[in-house]
Amino acid sequence: MPEFDQMKRARWIAGAVVALVVAGGGVAAAAREAPQPARRYVTDDAGRALILHGFNTASSAKSTPDGLPELTEADVEREYQDMGTNFVRFLLQWRAVEPSPGTYDTKYLDKVAERIGWYRKRGYHVMLDMHQDLWGNGITPSKVAGNGAPQWATFMDGLPVATKLPTWEMYYLEPGVIRAFDHFWNTTGEHPELMDRYAKAWKAVADRFKDDPAVIGYDLMNEPWGGSVQAAAFETGPLATLYRRSIAEIRSVDPDSWIFLEPQAVGVNWGLPSALPAFDDPRSGPARIAFAPHLYPLPLDLGDDYTAGSKEWVDRTLGWWRDNILRTAERMKAPIVLGEFGLDMTRPGATDLVERILDVTDETAMGRAYWSRDDGPWGPYDKGKAGPLVEAYARPYPRAVGGVPLRVVYDEKAVKLTITFDANETGATEVYLPGKSFPNGGKASMGEATWDAAKRVLTVKTKTSGRLDLVITPR
C-alpha cells in the first residue's frame, strides 16, 4: 500500500477511535449484564407480529440518473421463489424526491409506486429508506463518490474533497463533506432551512404512500453522520432534532405507518453503544417507532475474513453489538429491524458469518435486510447465477404471527419448526416453507392449516388465546 493510503487509513482508524472514546461508557456498557430480548414487533394492519426478512434494493439506485434501482418485476419474482422474502428496504434518493427546493417529482414517486406494486402483488412489506452516503453526489464535480442529497442542498464553502481515496468511507473525513453535514445539521447556524426541507420531503413521500398497504414505513436517514459533532452529542442533539421534525411532518399526513430510526453509523455499526434517545409518537394509539441499526463488524471493514484468528474478534463484536442494540431498543421501547448487514460472499467464511447473523437476529426477534440485492459478489446472484447466500437465506420462518412470538426455533436435522407464541385475535399465522426441506409443503400440529403451493406458505388458524407451541413438519 503506498504511503499516502497508509496515512489515510491511519486517519480513518484514528477518527474511529475518537468516536469510540467520545461515545463514552462503551466499555462499561459492554461489561454490564447481557440484556434479554424484549420481543417487540412491527405489526401489520391487523395487528399481527411481522417477522421481516429481506434485502436492500438496491445500491444501484444511488447512481442511476433517475434514482431508481436496476430492478425488474422478474427479479422480485425470482427472489420470492428462491428465498421467500417478505420485506424490502427500498432505496430512495432525496435528490430525486426534491430536485429543486419545495418541488417534489411526482413522476419519480410514480415509478417508485410501480415498483412497490411488484412487491405488493407478492405480499411484501416495503420500508422506504432515504439513502445517503457521504451526503450527496455534489461533493465532487465528477460525482465519483456520494449519493442522496440534491446539489442545491450541498454547501461546502469551497473546502476540498479528494477525488481518489482507497475506500469510500474515507470521504466522510474530507473537509468539504464535514462542512456539508455541518450546514445540514445547522451546526454552523447558516442553513436552518435544510433540515426543514428534509422533514417536508418526508411529508411529501408519506402523503404519496400513506394509503399503500405494502408500505410498512419510513427509514428516515441512512447511516447518519454528524460531521464535526459526533456520538452522544450528535445523536441526542441535531439527529434527534431532525427525527422529531420529520416525525411531526410525517404524522401530519400519515398517522399509521411505522417510522424507523437509525443510530449514528460509525461505531454503532461495529458494536459500540448508541445514545439515541426515546421518541414520542404523536399518533393516537400505541407508538409505531422502530429502531433500525446496521451491523458491519470492524475486522471485516478492515479486510479480514470470518476465519481463524479474526473469527473470534468478529464473534466478540457480534456479542457487543447484540447487547448494545438491545439496550438502545429497550430505552426506545421499540422493535428492532436490522436494516443492513452484508459482505463479499466469495470470501472464506462468508456463509458461516451470514448463518451466525441470521441466528443472532432470530434469537433476538429482529427483522433483517441484507446489503444488498444488487447483482455481484456481495449479492444473492452474481452475473445472474445464484450464489451461497440464496441457500443460506431460504430458511423456514413465520412471516406473520397471530399473536406475540416468544420463541421461533428451526431444528434443521429434524426438519421441525416450532413457533411459541401468545395467541391473540389478530389473525392467522403464515409460515414460509422452502422447497428444499419441505418439498410437499408442511403440516401443523394444531389448528386449521391450508397450504399454498405457489407461494410456499402454510396458513394456520389456531386458537386466539393462550400460549401455543405450533409445530410445523413436512407433509
Ligand code: 9MR
Ligand atoms: O456497497 C456499496 C458500495 O458499492 C458503494 O461504493 C458505497 C458508497 O455509496 O456504499 C456501499 O454500500 C453501503 C451502504 O450505502 C451503507 N452501508 C454500508 C454499505 C456497504 O459498505
